[in-house]
Amino acid sequence: MSTTERAGAPGRPPLPAVLRSVLAVEVRLFLREPLTLVLGVAMPSVVLFGMAAIPALREPSPDFGGMRFIDFWAPTALVLGLCLVGVSHLPAVIGTYRENGVLRRLSTTPVHPGVLLVAQLIIVLATMALSSLVLVVASWLVLDIGLPQRPLLFAVALVTGSASLVASGMLVAAVVPSARAANGVATLLYLVVMLVGGLFLPRFLLPEVLVRMGEFTPPGVQLLMDAWWGRVDSTNPHAVQLAVMAGITVLAAAAAARLFRWE
Amino acid sequence: MAIIEVANLRKRYGEKVAVEDVSFSVDEGEIFGVLGPNGAGKTTTVECVSGVREPDRGRLRVLGLDPSTDRTRLRRVLGIQLQEARLPDRIRVVEALRMYASFHQHPADVGELLSMLDITDRAGAQYRTLSGGQQQRLSIALALVGRPRVAVLDELTTGLDPRARRETWKLVERVRDSGVTIVLVSHFMDEAERLCDRVAVVDRGRVAALDTPERLVARASHERGGGRATLEDAFVSLTGGGDLL
Numbered sequence: 001m002s003t004t005e006r007a008g009a010p011g012r013p014p015l016p017a018v019l020r021s022v023l024a025v026e027v028r029l030f031l032r033e034p035l036t037l038v039l040g041v042a043m044p045s046v047v048l049f050g051m052a053a054i055p056a057l058r059e060p061s062p063d064f065g066g067m068r069f070i071d072f073w074a075p076t077a078l079v080l081g082l083c084l085v086g087v088s089h090l091p092a093v094i095g096t097y098r099e100n101g102v103l104r105r106l107s108t109t110p111v112h113p114g115v116l117l118v119a120q121l122i123i124v125l126a127t128m129a130l131s132s133l134v135l136v137v138a139s140w141l142v143l144d145i146g147l148p149q150r151p152l153l154f155a156v157a158l159v160t161g162s163a164s165l166v167a168s169g170m171l172v173a174a175v176v177p178s179a180r181a182a183n184g185v186a187t188l189l190y191l192v193v194m195l196v197g198g199l200f201l202p203r204f205l206l207p208e209v210l211v212r213m214g215e216f217t218p219p220g221v222q223l224l225m226d227a228w229w230g231r232v233d234s235t236n237p238h239a240v241q242l243a244v245m246a247g248i249t250v251l252a253a254a255a256a257a258r259l260f261r262w263e
Numbered sequence: 264m265a266i267i268e269v270a271n272l273r274k275r276y277g278e279k280v281a282v283e284d285v286s287f288s289v290d291e292g293e294i295f296g297v298l299g300p301n302g303a304g305k306t307t308t309v310e311c312v313s314g315v316r317e318p319d320r321g322r323l324r325v326l327g328l329d330p331s332t333d334r335t336r337l338r339r340v341l342g343i344q345l346q347e348a349r350l351p352d353r354i355r356v357v358e359a360l361r362m363y364a365s366f367h368q369h370p371a372d373v374g375e376l377l378s379m380l381d382i383t384d385r386a387g388a389q390y391r392t393l394s395g396g397q398q399q400r401l402s403i404a405l406a407l408v409g410r411p412r413v414a415v416l417d418e419l420t421t422g423l424d425p426r427a428r429r430e431t432w433k434l435v436e437r438v439r440d441s442g443v444t445i446v447l448v449s450h451f452m453d454e455a456e457r458l459c460d461r462v463a464v465v466d467r468g469r470v471a472a473l474d475t476p477e478r479l480v481a482r483a484s485h486e487r488g489g490g491r492a493t494l495e496d497a498f499v500s501l502t503g504g505g506d507l508l
């Protein structure tokens with residue numbers, strides 16, 4: 001053959017088949033180290049049940065507008081699970097893959113390493129959905145916490161809120177050089193989200209500025225609360241909060257895509 | 264007939280010039296060695312050839328493809344074993360091979376690759392439990408699973424015991440006999456002497472010599488003025504360490 005002759009390039013396998021094969025392996029890897037699954041899915045409910053073991057927190061109180069503390073705190077538990085998976089786990093996995101050259105090796109194949117990121121996103125979003133479902137159903141069955149009163153709004157808020165968290169997590173994952181760095185930065189982000197989300201102090205004790213932040217930092221805990229309790233009136237800017245979460249998602253995802261380093 | 268052509272390749276990382284000016288060509292069916300001291304620019308050179316890195320300057324052709332612009336097509340016909348790339352700790356050998364096989368339209372048979380690399384009995388083992396040599400062999404298998412026409416192997420026997428090295432050499436010869444052109448980066452002169460049809464000795468980003476191992480040895484013997492030199496002697500004198508002889 002002559003050197004100018006082009007290599008006979010065979011076609012490439014269809015993308016869905018490749019994604020299936022990568023996803024199947026990544027799911028197995030995820031299940032082989034089930035810490036995230038266990039923590040992310042079980043911990044929110046376990047912590048909430050722990051709170052409920054304290055009798056005073058099961059008594060309706062005027063502080064919460066006649067609700068019990070555990071009613072009031074359930075959305076915080078929900079955010080705890082979302083955050084563990086989307087903000088802590090995701091950057092750690094991608095950081096490890098970058099540090100160990102897994103992404104780099106993949107980039108030597110005909111397949112774009114982005115396929116691996118898509119597989120990770122699917123796993124993370126599915127785990128977040130499972131975590132939310134378990135928390136809402138367990139609170140209802142065991143603690144008699146009402147199901148979300150505005151189910152549709154709740155579902156939309158949950159989806160956009162989760163997306164905004166995952167996009168923020170992906171932005172961290174895009175640039176951290178290693179698993180250690182990922183843990184450091186992710187922990188910081190995690191603390192902010194959970195502070196606003198009311199993990200360290202119940203949100204009714206938080207200063208006004210942090211309460212307001214809860215309307216506009218991922219995952220939009222205020223909206224989740226309102227939709228859960230059915231406290232929806234025309235003065236609450238729900239559409240604005242949803243739009244903000246969607247905007248954060250788009251911006252963070254675009255920045256992550258732009259900044260993403262494969263090695 | 265040249266299957267790889269490299270002309271005046273240059274590559275910097277920031278201020279640091281990794282490859283100053285490298286030219287060579289590799290014929291179809293050859294095992295071509297790239298030798299040189301640590302930091303000479305060997306890895307950078309073969310990564311540019313493989314389209315993993317973007318060169319600053321120079322003309323590169325692999326099977327008629329330009330690695331910078333025909334990256335996707337190149338990846339279907341060139342397999343590279345990277346010097347430093349691990350796999351996820353808990354992935355099983357056979358899972359990794361099947362997954363990489365799914366990236367290609369006409370992959371090699373996973374079972375055959377396993378037995379050719381003599382890791383059949385470790386097929387179900389997780390990556391973290393493999394010995395260094397077994398990880399290395401899996402890495403080679405992944406580079407070959409797409410049935411490439413060109414295989415680039417960067418330090419493939421570093422860290423292997425003498426027996427495993429010899430096994431790997433046989434493997435490389437078998438791969439070549441199956442029609443694959445091989446670019447082999449190595450620090451081992453015995454390896455180069457045994458395997459390579461021709462070698463480029465790279466030193467500080469330039470090609471210090473380009474010839475068959477035999478002729479490099481003959482030249483070193485001559486310069487030394489009698490007594491048979493080894494390829495190692497040739498290497499040392501070519502890479503600016505003549506006073507070590």
Ligand SMILES: Nc1ncnc2c1ncn2[C@@H]1O[C@H](COP(=O)(O)OP(=O)(O)OP(=O)(O)O)[C@@H](O)[C@H]1O
Pocket residue numbers: 276279280281282299300301302303304305306307308346
């Ligand atoms: N990603 C990088 N960023 C900055 N400098 C780099 C990078 N990779 C390599 N270098 C530098 O470029 C030079 C050539 O490196 P290269 O890895 O090509 O050498 P090598 O011949 O493969 O060495 P070795 O035998 O140790 O593997 C070295 O000085 C190295 O420090």
Ligand SMILES: [Mg+2]
Pocket residue numbers: 305306307346417
């Ligand atoms: Mg190297």
